[in-house]
């Protein structure tokens with residue numbers, strides 16, 4: 001968790017108007033944007049009297065001011081810069097600071113790493129135009145397992161029905177957990193258990209630590225129809241916060257593929273059907289934990305070497 | 306009843322605040338207000354007007370208090386009268402399951418602790434409330450805080466927070482000079498904040514007829530530690546003085562009840578401020594809760610990281626140390642009052658009857 005980069009916000013959610021609160025596990029974090037456009041992340045806890053800094057405000061100089069007694073912090077270092085009522089220019093000892101976290105912004109996501117000295121993550125060039133945020137009352141690991149075992153519990157792609165059949169079970173590819181699921185277009189047709197082939201597939205490539213997924217919907221000509229990035233982050237009380245971005249490929253062949261563009265092509269559910277989830281048989285997710293451990297153990301070895 | 310004079314001088318009481326500064330800091334930072342339950346104190350559990358023949362249920366640290374009147378006399382009991390003495394009673398009540406109760410200043414003060422120690426001398430002095438009550442209803446009200454009572458009092462005793470949290474009611478931090486003085490004894494702490502040329506409180510500008518841009522302000526917060534009750538007295542010039550009684554009753558360790566009284570009889574009858582100032586509590590208390598409610602769970606467990614302090618926090622820090630000292634003494638079985646909290650404190654708070 002410490003070195004991972006978590007996509008805790010979409011770029012448009014972080015402004016200079018009002019700080020926002022997110023969490024990574026049980027670590028509350030305040031995010032805001034300074035007047036130069038840079039995003040800052042500090043622990044969401046004023047070291048004076050422990051109130052959330054996100055209840056304060058962003059000052060004209062880009063610093064954050066606690067709403068309780070006005071203590072003012074620098075975003076990059078977390079250092080206390082001012083106690084307005086002291087009416088003095090004294091410098092505060094280095095101990096006087098809120099814990100800062102590393103921030104990186106690209107592809108329309110704001111990512112935070114709990115280790116302030118972590119090397120920057122790879123930049124994502126493209127910002128997908130469709131986006132959303134949902135809070136789901138299901139723990140991170142279970143959320144990802146549900147996505148692996150039955151995507152329809154978690155998300156919807158317009159006109160697409162997910163089948164129980166995989167073209168490739170969960171396996172490691174270039175450090176990610178990848179699976180590919182056969183899909184049908186919705187409507188009347190020969191039921192999936194009796195179908196020999198399927199017109200579309202959904203490939204899900206997942207970061208083993210954060211669970212951030214790249215989704216790719218393709219037709220049977222191997223042509224992409226839709227891309228999406230889904231970033232589930234463990235939040236307080238076992239809630240998972242999901243930020244997502246998506247885009248449709250412009251050139252889509254066939255009537256059903258073209259119709260994807262009408263209305264809402266992609267959405268992520270804000271609730272999960274508990275009755276369906278409880279009886280969902282683990283399939284694709286069965287080896288997820290083992291694979292994850294293998295990958296992280298290996299990367300720990302290489303970084304130690 | 307216990308004679309306070311007996312208990313006062315006997316033991317070798319050491320002022321926890323004058324002790325070694327490192328020890329002082331250690332105590333300040335060992336603050337887990339959620340764990341402090343002080344006994345042998347009077348709590349203003351209800352406005353007198355709220356007590357009628359029909360019992361009302363109140364609580365101190367979850368201990369039930371049923372209050373009603375028998376004739377003119379207020380009674381406080383551990384059980385609802387229709388329930389009777391079922392399932393055994395606690396050591397807080399007499400054989401009939403009744404708590405000591407005294408009506409004074411327009412409140413029913415109920416004793417929380419050993420009934421044998423309930424002396425009227427332990428009721429705090431509140432100079433600007435009429436001893437026999439009788440303030441009009443519009444000067445009285447109830448608000449609640451979603452936090453532990455000591456956090457509510459820590460909030461009150463550091464008034465710099467008002468400049469940020471209540472700026473739209475009482476004015477912001479703009480002023481030429483601010484000084485904070487703190488006095489204490491084993492049962493009380495008093496903070497005096499003097500502001501030179503402070504920006505005028507919007508409520509006074511709008512409704513109080515104050516036409517100038519700056520005011521001279523002297524605010525006094527005096528907390529009676531065991532009773533969790535505070536005097537909040539503000540002198541404004543120009544402007545009318547604010548005479549607030551701010552008791553923080555710990556109904557549970559994480560929820561606070563405030564039956565306040567703002568005596569605005571000093572304000573001219575034609576001045577709207579007389580009627581509106583008491584109502585400001587509804588707004589101000591929500592603003593306070595906005596901060597103290599998320600604070601409260603963060604003060605429930607011992608915490609390795611020390612809170613940071615500024616010179617403006619002297620009162621709050623001493624409040625912590627004094628409360629802890631009382632808790633430690635009580636843990637040793639020492640419940641005596643060393644000072645007479647009912648002695649008139651007009652001079653201490655700078656109240657001149659006007």
Ligand code: FES
Nearest residue numbers: 046048049066069
């Ligand atoms: S709690 Fe943040 S300034 Fe006091």
Ligand SMILES: [Fe+2]
Nearest residue numbers: 460461467593
């Ligand atoms: Fe306040």
